Amino acid sequence: xxxxVHISPISELKDNKMLIHPDxxxxxxxxxxxxxxxxxxAALVEIMPCGSTGNNVSADSIDAKLGIELIKHLHRPFSKAxxxxxQEAFSGNTEHICRLNxxxxxxxxxxxxxLLDASGLSPKDIDAIASHGQTIYHIPPSGxxxxxxxxxxxxxxxxxVIAERTGIMTISDFRTRxxxxxxxxxxxVPLADYILFSKKRLKRAVLNIGGIANVTLVxxxxxxxxxxxxxxxNALIDESIRYYSSGRLSFDRRGxxxxxxxxxxxxLKELLKHPYLxxxxxxxxxxxxxxxxxxxxxxxxxxxxxxxDVLSTLTHFTATSIYRAxxxxxxxxxxxxxGGTKNRFLMKLxxxxxxxxxxxVNNISRYGIPPEAKEAVSFALLGYQTLNLQPGNLPSAxxxxxxxxxxxxxxx
Numbered sequence: 001x002x003x004x005v006h007i008s009p010i011s012e013l014k015d016n017k018m019l020i021h022p023d024x025x026x027x028x029x030x031x032x033x034x035x036x037x038x039x040x041x042a043a044l045v046e047i048m049p050c051g052s053t054g055n056n057v058s059a060d061s062i063d064a065k066l067g068i069e070l071i072k073h074l075h076r077p078f079s080k081a082x083x084x085x086x087q088e089a090f091s092g093n094t095e096h097i098c099r100l101n102x103x104x105x106x107x108x109x110x111x112x113x114x115l116l117d118a119s120g121l122s123p124k125d126i127d128a129i130a131s132h133g134q135t136i137y138h139i140p141p142s143g144x145x146x147x148x149x150x151x152x153x154x155x156x157x158x159x160x161v162i163a164e165r166t167g168i169m170t171i172s173d174f175r176t177r178x179x180x181x182x183x184x185x186x187x188x189v190p191l192a193d194y195i196l197f198s199k200k201r202l203k204r205a206v207l208n209i210g211g212i213a214n215v216t217l218v219x220x221x222x223x224x225x226x227x228x229x230x231x232x233x234n235a236l237i238d239e240s241i242r243y244y245s246s247g248r249l250s251f252d253r254r255g256x257x258x259x260x261x262x263x264x265x266x267x268l269k270e271l272l273k274h275p276y277l278x279x280x281x282x283x284x285x286x287x288x289x290x291x292x293x294x295x296x297x298x299x300x301x302x303x304x305x306x307x308x309d310v311l312s313t314l315t316h317f318t319a320t321s322i323y324r325a326x327x328x329x330x331x332x333x334x335x336x337x338x339g340g341t342k343n344r345f346l347m348k349l350x351x352x353x354x355x356x357x358x359x360x361v362n363n364i365s366r367y368g369i370p371p372e373a374k375e376a377v378s379f380a381l382l383g384y385q386t387l388n389l390q391p392g393n394l395p396s397a398x399x400x401x402x403x404x405x406x407x408x409x410x411x412x
Contacts, residue, residue: 020127020387023049027071029115029168030380031108031131033157035211035287036234036339037086038250039077040108042115043376044126046071047384066195068381072119073373076111083250089136089156090287097136097156104134105161112166123167123412130383130407131172132375133157138286140184141399153185159410171383171407178393183400184284190216190227190397191385192378196367197335198222205331206364208375209340211235212286213322216397217329227397228281230325231274232290233340236314239287239295244307255345258315261308267298271317277324282399319349327357337364337374382406 020026025048033040048067078086082103089097108131116122133155141151159172175185193206193216206216213233217226237258238251252258276285298310305313326334334354340346341363351361364371382392391403 020384026127026384027125028127028380028383029112029129030376030378030383031111031129032376032379033132033134034375035135036238037078037083037134037211038339039075040111041073041075041372041376042111043073043373043380044071044115044119045069045377045380047381068196068377070369070373070377072115073370073376074111074115074118075372076107076114078107082107084247086134090292101156101158102161104156105158106165108157109162109165112162112168126168128383128387129162129166129168129170130379131157131159131162131170132174132379133172135286137288138185138284140284141179141182148182151179151184153179159408163410163412167412169412170410171386172410173408174379174382174392174406177404177406178398178400181400181402181404183393183395183398184282185398186229186284187214187216187227187397188382188393188406189375189378190225190394191392192381193218194222194225195381202333203329203331205326205329205334207322207326207334207336209233209336209338211238212290213318213340215326217331222394223396225394225396226281226329227394229284231277231285231321232318233338234343235287235290236295236318237311237343239292240310240314243292243295243299252311252343255315255343257308258311259345261306261312263313263316264302264305264309267302267305267313268316272320277321282397315346316349319346319353322350323353331359334359334361335364335367336361337371339372341371
């Protein structure tokens with residue numbers, strides 16, 4: 001006979017120890033391993049209700065009842081071997097992905113423990129971990145709104161391993177719930193962008209340049225927020241130099257190789273006709289589109305080009321696709337974050353395009369958040385929303401039918 005188990009309704013869960021009291025300052029560690037798959041960023045964040053403000057821009061936010069303070073951030077680089085394992089997983093077999101899921105869980109847990117050690121804190125001082133995981137594959141939904149075909153997404157980095165090794169409740173797998181509600185599962189950072197950067201009478205574009213570039217258009221009203229993937233960020237540049245060097249190099253440091261070359265007009269014209277760039281938001285993409293296969297095709301058909309010219313062309317393509325995606329919305333300011341901010345040549349191109357239209361471009365560090373930490377901070381906030389039984393998605397950004405509570409909770 002199956003024993004009877006009482007399941008508490010949602011109304012009763014608010015007093016459960018699993019959840020954060022809405023009036024309590026919470027300490028949450030956000031974990032982010034992005035589409036560049038170069039490492040994991042861990043951010044220790046204090047989230048304060050009722051308009052308390054930390055050392056960043058929350059004081060400027062409109063209708064935002066949270067103060068967010070970044071206490072500590074660290075980046076734990078992946079070893080060359082682990083990078084290769086992740087790269088293989090993009091087209092690997094199920095056994096490989098299964099093993100990598102647990103290995104990444106171990107790596108993420110070590111990042112948390114290192115962050116705690118650097119902060120002088122112990123697991124009991126932390127309310128939760130919010131882990132994005134490593135994206136292995138992403139399939140956006142397709143079809144018209146009336147005949148929508150659901151997509152799917154896969155992020156790995158086993159939450160059970162993280163919770164077991166750290167002794168901290170772990171929230172993971174944020175994207176799937178939005179997709180189940182008809183959304184693209186991305187972008188999910190717009191809620192954080194709104195809380196951090198909404199300001200009266202000011203339109204801001206918050207641009208994140210990871211492997212894929214995405215933007216949030218922030219206005220005064222939360223329901224006016226729009227977000228989408230603009231196209232490639234670092235992905236094509238990194239894949240090209242990796243392909244050319246047979247894996248010895250993984251990125252163009254400061255964009256110096258690209259800057260020494262010249263863009264090929266024929267290739268650039270072809271790239272700018274890519275069908276993804278013509279799609280209307282909400283839309284998402286990934287390395288399945290702008291990744292290794294695309295790079296192999298370019299090198300095959302344009303083998304007359306020197307590597308400097310290929311990288312110059314791809315960097316111009318990336319900058320132009322970003323500019324063309326954002327400029328129709330007429331922002332007053334573009335705030336840039338992500339690993340792409342380290343590519344000086346890419347940033348030079350982007351700044352030149354926007355500043356020619358009298359639109360200022362600023363690094364997010366101006367607002368007290370390191371570019372590498374911003375995504376991890378955003379997922380810490382999404383974890384906070386989940387623990388308070390609050391939605392974490394913005395349907396205006398993801399295309400979901402409704403707002404939903406994101407993630408799955410793994411107890412320690």
